[in-house]
Amino acid sequence: MDEQTDGGAAGRHTPVLLQRCLDLLAPALAVPDAVMVDSTLGMGGHTEGVLRAFEHVRVVGIDRDPQALALASERLAPFGDRFTGVHAVYDEITDVLEDLGIPAVQGVLMDLGVSSLQLDEAERGFAYAHDAPLDMRMDPTTGPTAADVLNTYEERDIARVLRVYGEERFASRIARGIVRRRERAPLTRTSELVEIVRAGVPAATRRTGGHPAKRTFQALRIEVNGELAALERAVPASIEALAVGGRIVVESYQSLEDRIVKRALAAGATSSAPPDLPVEPATHTPYLRLLTRGAEEADAEELARNPRSQSVRLRAAERLRPTPDHLRTPRRAA
Known part of the structure; x- marks a missing residue:
């Protein structure tokens, strides 16, 4: 993270690849009365x-974190009614727009992962470098904490979370260490978890690849907040929210997120007709056009300005036509 001195949102957050996002969104936002959804408002940059x-x-x-929403709303107050903040998760975009009476939007921006605020607030428990309660909830008003997961899940389920969401090679060893430790007393602090991870990862591995607890903390954060399940719903819902000519830009920070985004955008940019048909029916032509070649990464200038951009993967697409009925994702029941 950047070193910041201003206590307000503007001074605590440098938005990743901001100019590239603006350039990609510009053609869609040029129309009169254009509306964009920032699905992961964060600090509002x-x-x-x-x-x-x-x-x-x-x-x-949209943001699920009430503290982030309050800080961003204060930052954006000078723009008056051009900004509307909503406390929600990004997979609720359809309901949010219906409540506001907005039938379609010209842009959707998603900046995924943990926010600057959540990393900087040590007591939230997202950072392995600071001792704090094992919380990790993006919305601290609801849902189970990381401590709940570690103290109640079966050993095999802890191992699954670490292996699938953290891509942790030593998931079984770490899970075994967690269960042994909690038999003495429930885990409550991030420092306890870091200690267990260090003991579970071989010394040779600890010397390379960054902090040994990085993957475990990522996995727990994803599990606590249901991030990947929400993203699986949010990307198709966001595409459906776009008017024809609208654009979606998504910034991911780890491979599991990027894979979900890539799959959803590629599906819309690919013909759904059987490959052996001599003529492609109009109902099967692509309804999206990819705007990036693969996933774009930060260049040296961006990295120097904003270290958080090191792992960013940016993808974008434009809506060409409405989604055909046979490819629409059924709406989740309320």
């Missing part, structure tokens, strides 16, 4: 960039 660059655009900012 990307939204502020959009509101400054496009003086006619309205932004709906």
